[in-house]
Structure formats: C-alpha cells, structure tokens
Amino acid sequence: MTAEPPSPVDHPPARAGRREWAGLALLTLPLFVLALDASVLFLAAPHIGADLAPDANQWLWIMDVYGFMIAGFLITMGAVGDRIGRRRLLLLGSAAFALASLWAALADSPIALIAARAVLGVAGATLMPSTLALIRTMFRDDRQRTTAVAVWMTTFSVGVALGPLIGGALLEVLPWGSVFLLALPAIVPVVLLGRMLLPESRDPAPARTDLPGAALSVIAMISLVYGLKELVAQGPEPAGAIALLLGLAAGTVFVRRLRRVPAPLVDPALFASRALRTALVLLLLGVFSATAVNFLVPSFLQASAGAGPLVAGLLTAPVAVAAIGGSLAAPAMAGRWGPLPVIAGGAVLSLAGHLVLAQAAAGGPVWALVAGGALAVLGVSPTTVLGTDLVVSSAPEERAGSAAALSETGGELGVALGIAVMGGLASAVYRFRVESLLPAEVDPATAAAVAENAVSAERAVSGLPPDTAGAVLTAAGEAFASGVSAAGYACAAVALLLAGLAVRSARTRR
Incomplete structure (x- = not known):
C-alpha cells in the first residue's frame, strides 16, 4: 500500500525582523529629504531672488520644475526599478540626488539652479517608487507591511512640518544654498548602508525598456500637471488648455500602447485587478x-x-x-x-x-x-x-x-x-x-x-x-x-x- 503524499500546508508569510525594521528606518530618510526639499524652497525664495535676480519666467521654473520632473518620471522609474533592481535604483538615485543638491546649493545663476532642480526632480522620481517597492518585498506580513507604510508616509508629514523650522533656522545664519545641503546628512547613510540593510529585488524575467512608452508617460504627466497649475494661476488661458490637451492625448496613446507592444512600460495585467x-x-x-x-x-x-x-x-x-x-x-x-x-x-x-x-x-x-x-x-x-x-x-x-x-x-x-x-x-x-x-x-x-x-x-x-x-x-x-x-x-x-x-x-x- 502506497502512502499518500502529505497535503500542502499554507504557511503564513515570514515576519520581518530587526534587519527589516532597521532597513525601514533607512528607507524613511529619502522621503524625509523629499518633504524638506518641497517645503524649504519657499522660505529661501526671497534670498534666492536677491542673489540671483531671476526674471518672472525663470522664477516660475525654479519653483515648479522639480515637481514636474518627479511627476513625469515616476512611472518610468518604477518600471526601471523592476528591471534593474529596486535597491540598485535607490542607491543610484540617492547618489544623484546628493550631487544635484550640492549643485543647487552652489548655483550662481538662475539657469544653473533650474537645471539642478530638474535633476533633483528626476532623482527624486527614483526614490519614491523604489522605497515603497522595497517595503513590499521586506514586509510580507500584512499587518507589518501596513505599519511600515504608515511609518514611511508619516515621515513625509513630519518633514513638511519640520521643514520650515529647520530651513528658517539655517537661513538665519547661513546663505540660501544651505537649505539644499539638508539632503546630504540623510542621503549619505542610504548610500553607505543600503547594501547592508536592504535586499535586492527585481523582476526575474525583465524585458527591454519601452523607450517610446517612457517618453509618452513623461510627456503626459508633465503636461497634465503643468496645465493644471496654469489653470489655477492664470485661469482658462491658451497655454494651460494646450498643455492639458497634450497631456490627455499623450496619456491616451500611452494607455493604448500598453496592449499593443510585447514589452510595455507598465504591465496591463496590473489594471485587470x-x-x-x-x-x-x-x-x-x-x-x-x-x-x-x-x-x-x-x-x-x-x-x-x-x-x-x-x-x-x-x-x-x-x-x-x-x-x-x-x-x-x-x-x-x-x-x-x-x-x-x-x-x-x-x-x-x-x-x-x-x-x-x-x-x-x-x-x-x-x-x-x-x-x-x-x-x-x-x-x-x-x-x-x-x-x-x-x-x-x-x-x-x-x-x-x-x-x-x-x-x-x-x-x-x-x-x-x-x-x-x-x-x-x-x-x-x-x-x-x-x-x-x-x-x-x-x-x-x-x-x-x-x-x-x-x-x-x-x-x-x-x-x-x-x-x-x-x-x-x-x-x-x-x-x-x-x-x-x-x-x-x-x-x-x-x-x-x-x-x-x-x-x-x-x-x-x-
């Protein structure tokens, strides 16, 4: 008589230990930096205006290009992280963010500051999806993962609340460039300790990056966000309306492309859920x-x-x-x-x-x-x-x-x-x-x-x-x-x- 094979048993997901929670502490640092960067620029605005004397158009780009780049590159960077590894993308993006922060702090012209802020935005777009995806990998227990996401998101609120206080204290004694250097003490530990505390995770069967799809997603998001901002600032003016129409058109083509190419930027099966x-x-x-x-x-x-x-x-x-x-x-x-x-x-x-x-x-x-x-x-x-x-x-x-x-x-x-x-x-x-x-x-x-x-x-x-x-x-x-x-x-x-x-x-x- 042949013995029956044992029936499969559903094992609960492994609970996170000290290394994972230490890794979470490390993952909160990039989000804290992004929150600081979003809030301290308004305090530094009068000092930047007095030093660099940007015209009205340059000033708008100094303020907005960072957000445009983050919004535009999020989808692309999320797909890149799936392909090359989320930890690798996080470390590369963190290093780029630190260098761009130093560039912004030392900028001696409005154009240089605009360029530095644009690079900061692209680097920032690598940080947000990478950290959240790593939390998904590190915390497999549902309750632990929810707690980790809550801690991660609360860090942003704390950064927004503390940003004006920290930035105001710096501007009392240091030049305006010091507000951009706030990123360095938080980013450096991520670069140095990331390989030790964070696991690598990636798609085991990555496909080639869909570059046309990436371009469409960037155009769609930047145009939509720019158009909405113009709608608030200027009312129903042609520039904002054209940007919104361009964003909607690019977004429509992007969504249709997902089902037509063999290796789309975003797997359309995600939206089946x-x-x-x-x-x-x-x-x-x-x-x-x-x-x-x-x-x-x-x-x-x-x-x-x-x-x-x-x-x-x-x-x-x-x-x-x-x-x-x-x-x-x-x-x-x-x-x-x-x-x-x-x-x-x-x-x-x-x-x-x-x-x-x-x-x-x-x-x-x-x-x-x-x-x-x-x-x-x-x-x-x-x-x-x-x-x-x-x-x-x-x-x-x-x-x-x-x-x-x-x-x-x-x-x-x-x-x-x-x-x-x-x-x-x-x-x-x-x-x-x-x-x-x-x-x-x-x-x-x-x-x-x-x-x-x-x-x-x-x-x-x-x-x-x-x-x-x-x-x-x-x-x-x-x-x-x-x-x-x-x-x-x-x-x-x-x-x-x-x-x-x-x-x-x-x-x-x-």
Whole structure:
C-alpha cells in the first residue's frame, strides 16, 4: 500500500525582523529629504531672488520644475526599478540626488539652479517608487507591511512640518544654498548602508525598456500637471488648455500602447485587478481632499484673516499633527476592522470636518476653521496610508516597482487636481462675489485689479484713501472667504463619494 503524499500546508508569510525594521528606518530618510526639499524652497525664495535676480519666467521654473520632473518620471522609474533592481535604483538615485543638491546649493545663476532642480526632480522620481517597492518585498506580513507604510508616509508629514523650522533656522545664519545641503546628512547613510540593510529585488524575467512608452508617460504627466497649475494661476488661458490637451492625448496613446507592444512600460495585467483600480481611485480622492485643506486653510489665514506667513504656519500646525496622528493610527484600526471600513469611517469624519471648515470660512472664528481643517485631514489620512498599502499589495512582487509608481502617480495627480479644482473654484467664487461687495466709488481699473485675486487686491489699494482702501480689503476678504466656503462644501461632496466607494468595495470583497 502506497502512502499518500502529505497535503500542502499554507504557511503564513515570514515576519520581518530587526534587519527589516532597521532597513525601514533607512528607507524613511529619502522621503524625509523629499518633504524638506518641497517645503524649504519657499522660505529661501526671497534670498534666492536677491542673489540671483531671476526674471518672472525663470522664477516660475525654479519653483515648479522639480515637481514636474518627479511627476513625469515616476512611472518610468518604477518600471526601471523592476528591471534593474529596486535597491540598485535607490542607491543610484540617492547618489544623484546628493550631487544635484550640492549643485543647487552652489548655483550662481538662475539657469544653473533650474537645471539642478530638474535633476533633483528626476532623482527624486527614483526614490519614491523604489522605497515603497522595497517595503513590499521586506514586509510580507500584512499587518507589518501596513505599519511600515504608515511609518514611511508619516515621515513625509513630519518633514513638511519640520521643514520650515529647520530651513528658517539655517537661513538665519547661513546663505540660501544651505537649505539644499539638508539632503546630504540623510542621503549619505542610504548610500553607505543600503547594501547592508536592504535586499535586492527585481523582476526575474525583465524585458527591454519601452523607450517610446517612457517618453509618452513623461510627456503626459508633465503636461497634465503643468496645465493644471496654469489653470489655477492664470485661469482658462491658451497655454494651460494646450498643455492639458497634450497631456490627455499623450496619456491616451500611452494607455493604448500598453496592449499593443510585447514589452510595455507598465504591465496591463496590473489594471485587470479590480482591487488595484479601486485602491488607486481611493488614494487619488484621499490625496485630493487632504491637499485641498493644506492649500485652502493657509491661503484663507493670509488673505482673509490677515495673518502673516509665520503666524499662518503656526496656526496650521494642528492640521499637520492631525495628519501624523491619522497616519499612525491607520494600521491598528485596519487590523481590527479592515482597511475599507476604516477608509469609509474616516471619510465620514472628513466630511464633517469639511462642513465645519466651510461654515467657519463664511464668518466663524479662526480656531473653528483650523479645527475643521484638522478634523478633515485626520479623517482622510488613513486613506492615504491604507490606499497606498492596497495598491502595492494588490500587485505581484515582480511588479512592485510599477505598482509603487502608479501609487505615487495617483498621489501626484491628486495633489495637482486638489490645488487646481478647489483653487479654481475658490477663485471663481471670489471673482463673482467681490464685484458685488466693492464700494461704488472704486474706479474700473482698480476693481479689475482687485477681481484678479485677493493678493492683487492689496497692491491695488495702495493709492486709495484709507477708508476706501479698508473697504476694498474687507470686500476682498469676505469674497475669498466665500470661495473657501464653497470649496469646503465641494470637498465634503468628495468625502461622501470616497465613503460610498469604500463601502461598496468592502461589500464587493465580502
């Protein structure tokens, strides 16, 4: 009698040990650097302007080229990491980021600074998908991986919160180039210790890189983000509209190409996963909602409440603390109730926060506005953590870099759309309301200047009598408050959509 072979046993995934958690600490450093780099440039802006004297067009590129390059190259770098190895790409990108930071610190002309910022953006695009893909490889246990993603994402919030403090302290005693050197102490340990603490992972059967597909993805993302920024800054002008159309056209060709070439930049099988598609939408909506709060609350405090940049930054500290708390609490809540119910419940909490924000902006106290913003961000922060985790975990390990890049691309689009849509709505309501609130004695030229935006209103009243100038600024503040209130109600609708989608997805999974 022949013995039957033993039945297969499903072994739980191996839990991460000390080396993996030490590796996670190393992986948080690049994200912390990216957060610092995104926040300190605004503080250094006056010093850069006084030293390099860039013209208006050069100044716009100094500010924006970094974000354009990150958004444009995320998908390409995620695919490259799958092919050559995510650790190798992370180390190469970290070294490039350190060198570009040194170049930016020593730049002696606007063109040199623009070029350095562009290289920083391309290098930054290698860091984000590589670190997230390595987390997918290092933490195979679901709860540990969710915790690792939460720690990783919280690092970005901490960097954004600390960036102005660290950068401001440096600028008190050192030249403006010192803010770019902040990257070096964090990046150097990654380069030196990466091989020791981080595993290598790659697609075991990599194909040749689809260069035309890479070009299409870069053109699509840069054009879309540029067009959305122009839409907010300039309104419906031809340049922004053309960029948006170009981005949509390139994106359409890119998606169609995925199914026609033998080795596409992104495996179209990824999009066959309903869980991944849903997670991407949840992530985009969550980032959209959080970005709208982070954009509107400081703008309101400065344009309507009369707070200076420093006071506005201090008043928005509760919003940053709420983001950190919501991100860190997400893994424990997801472990108890599941990620989708937590996302749904957080979205309802965020909806309440947006409604408070909308009421406060319409005439309530400043503390209520900040409290509403903090409540909205507290509720939506678990979505950004759990949505990212759902995207990465929904893809096979050999496609972890591409999945991580899709996650980061969704986040970048959420940021751009949050600023463009809610900023555009607030501006449209402002222009509509301010015309009816201006005093009758204001001449048409001044009225047209005031109607552009709340910032131009302060310049437009410089030659008016004090009483008239005060009335104009009051009108502009009330009009901008109406715009922020309208955006708050719109964000509440987005939060309701987010909650409904999460509930529906939870029922589908069951």
